[in-house]
Amino acid sequence: METITQTSAETTANDSLWPRLEIRPLALAGLAGVALFAFLLSLSFGSVRIPFEQVVLILLGEQPERATWTTIVLDFRLPKALTAALAGAALGVSGLQMQTLFRNPLADPFVLGVSSGASLGVALVVLGVGAANNTLLAVAGLLSNLSLAAAASVGAGAVLMLVLTLARQVQSSVTLLILGLMISYLTSAVVSLLLYFSIAERIQAYVAWTFGSFGGVTWTQMQVLAPVTGVGLLLAFILTKSLNALLLGEAYARSMGLDIRRARIGIVASGAVLAGTVTAFCGPIAFLGIAIPHLCRALLRSADHRILIPACVLVGATAALLADLAAQAPGTRVVLPLNAITALIGAPVVVWIILRRGVGRGTFGV
Template identity: 50%
Template sequence: MAASRWILLLLLLILLLIASLSLGSVDIPTTDVIAILFGKQSNEPAWQAIIWDFRMTKAFTCILAGGGLSLAGLQMQTLFRNALAGPDVLGLSSGASLAVAALLLGQSAGLPLLTTNSTSIAVASSIGCFGVFIIMLAIAQRVQDNAALLLVGLMIGAATSSIVSILQYITQAEDLQLYIIWTFGSLGSLSWQEINLLGIVTVIGTVLAIASAKPLNAWLLGENYAQSLGINTRRARLQIILSASILTGVVTAFCGPIAFVGLAVPHLVKLVIKTSNHLILIPAVLLGGASLVLFCDIVTQLPRQNQLLPINAITALVGAPVVIWVIMRSRKISV
């Protein structure tokens, strides 16, 4: 990859980060933002608190969530050799949605009422993701065909979605509103302690992905080719699934289900980077995903009336044209 393209990706991320810190209900000049980031005093003392206590936490959440989901999407598209595979194809997001729905909508269904603060929602989402992951891990050890594994993941997602639909149908309007708001996704409600945890888990998932770069490169030509290179495909597949599950699960737990990012970013990055080497694609996709979510977060602030648009609505507007382009670009939907 040419050095100029790395510089382009890094420059884009930096510019979007500065724009994200500058824009909001209170506009802060770019020069003051840069001064505050370098530890200098600004013209308004309150601006420093706004940036470090509110906007920087949101920007870091965007970077971690965008990078994690995009990397998980890249791994799933390569593993299943399907250009329309995303980080939720294993049913992890659906499992999280079911657990959160049981927490927020369960009272109407006669389930015991638990506290519904942000911590309990994150815990419930994590439990749902982990439960589906254990099921998929057990199935992956028995099913050797990736296409069959993909179908199982889609069926688990369909089954959990049907249960959520039943809970939505019988629940009260107040509880239903809380759940619907959670499904919109949220990037601005994390504390620095929660961001540290999100960052640590994201790094773990990323390290596993980097360790899987060689099997991912071999998988581009099929599982048989990977085996001919001496790769233990069963162990490699479990490692790839573990990495994607960790990345998808932690982002969903802290930010809710954010759609289309993991699906769209790998294709957008491949337009800039003409390579299939995952040692190059992985860091590029991390930068691209962080940049895309920062951009979408900036768009959510366009109303400028102390009201934000749902992040999922913006990511869908960006991701849907990419999906259409992928379909139109190739008759056969495969990597």
């Protein structure tokens, strides 16, 4: 009887995991079309409205009606749009991995404390320089976007190494989750102390960084952001089978021959690299990592990571581009905090999760 029940459960799971093959390319093609439209939209709209056809001409290397449009698109809007697309894709995929690994629908890319580590790195530079009142260091560029990205990268990398070390030692993903939360609390406490003893100007600079922005990445920084994000996404694609096996629990995955510890380390490394890189260059972008995986599951009605990972890439990129577009308030010179916009997108999704999937009862519906 137990064997029959287990076989039935596996069959049901497989039916939900493996959607019909003919549906997958059509759905992903539709999402790719929407993502491309959002990308062109972000290049067209802003304080200066540039017609779609002129944007296409500029991307093709042709001369538009106005020469200044080329500068606006290539030097300002294109790197920002690429950054938004990469960040949205990275956070969406990282959130999907964390929710699957911890079997928690409210897990996000920063659950391991990587974001807090990045924030600590930035706080040490911004608030530390402010506390020392060393004007020479500030003039030398320690408060530039590049230095903030470097500081956040060091902080996120340090936490990543600590988490990977812990992942080799602990047997349970729940224990790893708790340890990640404790790391987050510790780093947040240090940041709070730095804030308390810092001067007002430096506190304002740090708070501005926490608002999040896709507009601070230059073409030089893109040479780091794009390859590192690509490596993290590639690792996520490689781990697709491991993620699918973990959907039914670690015991089932182990019975299927999966090396749980090695899979956990790979998933943690991929998720932390993706989240840490985005935080380093864009600041702590909230809610996208939670919301995007659930949107993809709802749109595609599937739990198969073979389709969810590319879907998260496309939907995440689209959501980030639209959020950035809304933050720019097209037609005006007003720039809204990016995290305020992503919260407006993500918070309703989280509420929907709680009401629809019974998070309070500890269930993990996919």
